[in-house]
Amino acid sequence: MLHAAAPDCAAELGSWCQRIWSSTGMGWLAANIDTIGRRVLAIVVIVIAAVVVRYLAHRAITKVTTVTATGKVPKLLRPIKERADVIILGPRGVARRTQRAESIGGLLKSIASFVIVTIAIILILAELGINVGPILASAGIAGVAIGFGAQNLVKDFLSGIFMLLEDQYGVGDVVDLGPASGTVIDVGLRITTLRSVDGTIWYVRNGEVLRVGNSSQGESVVIIDLPLSYRADANKAAEIALATATEVAKSDEFADVVIKMPESQGVLTMTSDAVTIRLVATVRAGEQWAFGRAVRGAIKQAFDLAGIQSPASDLRYLAGRPGSGTDPGSTAQQPPETR
Numbered sequence: 108m109l110h111a112a113a114p115d116c117a118a119e120l121g122s123w124c125q126r127i128w129s130s131t132g133m134g135w136l137a138a139n140i141d142t143i144g145r146r147v148l149a150i151v152v153i154v155i156a157a158v159v160v161r162y163l164a165h166r167a168i169t170k171v172t173t174v175t176a177t178g179k180v181p182k183l184l185r186p187i188k189e190r191a192d193v194i195i196l197g198p199r200g201v202a203r204r205t206q207r208a209e210s211i212g213g214l215l216k217s218i219a220s221f222v223i224v225t226i227a228i229i230l231i232l233a234e235l236g237i238n239v240g241p242i243l244a245s246a247g248i249a250g251v252a253i254g255f256g257a258q259n260l261v262k263d264f265l266s267g268i269f270m271l272l273e274d275q276y277g278v279g280d281v282v283d284l285g286p287a288s289g290t291v292i293d294v295g296l297r298i299t300t301l302r303s304v305d306g307t308i309w310y311v312r313n314g315e316v317l318r319v320g321n322s323s324q325g326e327s328v329v330i331i332d333l334p335l336s337y338r339a340d341a342n343k344a345a346e347i348a349l350a351t352a353t354e355v356a357k358s359d360e361f362a363d364v365v366i367k368m369p370e371s372q373g374v375l376t377m378t379s380d381a382v383t384i385r386l387v388a389t390v391r392a393g394e395q396w397a398f399g400r401a402v403r404g405a406i407k408q409a410f411d412l413a414g415i416q417s418p419a420s421d422l423r424y425l426a427g428r429p430g431s432g433t434d435p436g437s438t439a440q441q442p443p444e445t446r
Contacts, residue, residue, distance in 0.1 A: 114164050149234045157227035164219040172212035211271055214296070258298070263313035267296035272374055275319045281393070283320035284311050327395040329388045334381040336416035344415045345371045345384050351409045352386050352402045361401065366396045369402070381418040 113413060232239050271294070276282045280291045282301070287309035289301040299316070329416040331352070335344050352369035367389035375385040390398050410417075 108258075118256045130425055143168060146234050146236075147360060153227055153230050153234070156225050161223045164223065165216050166213050168215045168219065171214070171285055172208040212266065214271065249348070259312070259314060263297040266313035266316065267294075267299075268292070270299075270313060270316075271296075276321050276323075279393075280321055280323035282322065284316050285318055286315060287311055287384050287393050288320075322395070323393045326389050327392045329390055329395045329399045329402070331386040331388075331399060331406075332383050333386070333406065334376060334383050334418050336418055339380060339382070339383055339416045341382055344410065346384055347409050347413055347415065348384065348406050352388065355398070355402050355405050358389060361394075361398055363388075364390050364398060372430050 182261070227244070229239050229406070232242070270276070276291055276294070276299075278291050278294060282288065282291055284299065287301050287303065288305075289303035289309060290303050291299060292308075293300040295313075297313060299311045299313060303309060331348075333344065333348055335341060336414040338441060349369060349371040356368055365388060369386050369388040372385040372387060374382060376383045388398070390400075409415075
């Protein structure tokens, strides 16, 4: 029988102790009902508070990391170096920043949920009368041991977090990470995945990335070097090249891409076999290759129509001169006949 002597509190009419004793006859339960009730109420309050705090934290994070319709990013997520306007970045830049904001928001929400749930569990254990001191000490020791045993993993994760916060690169960017270069196809907290020009997939640990060269941020300068024959008129060639490049820049395909119109820098170098002139233009990042190919192709056709010679024509010219030894009708002196 669980029934025992009535506890002292059972004499108090209307109390919970008296009610429990009258209905169950369990003295231990009747004597501790107030303590149990307070602890249950405290646990419920802790759970409700954790849910509310988590909801408010997630809502605040969403508000902070949300990209508005105008494409503006909150200052919290904007690195000091980022000053490019949405007009320069274009739709691709806005999509890129949206993805970055969502990634950072997801990370912050996970961290917030982990911290809130951990604190709630510790408070609940304390309310149940469990000594959380040894648990916290054991968790600290275990954390130190895991940290020493997984230094590279921790390093990779921390590097990945800072890469996201600083917006060093994103999916679709063409980057050079040192160990590998190519187009970014996935950015994780531990590993960045690249696809090189030949199609090879590279998995680069974030902790091993010491420097990042990004060809897809902000704007890019297109440099076009044009080698000419010494017999060509360099000034005329530069005028034709500039006019052709300007025409390409104003075309429907590249009108929204070019930030600064092409300009000629004149003769760049003079070597033993060629004279090189240079054109430069500024375009949106990621468009420099397509624009460069289009301009070079158009200049090639313009040079052909204008008769602008390439360095290869000098070789053909010299090879075809009388006395070169390669012309069938050459009158070059032949070696004397020996007897």
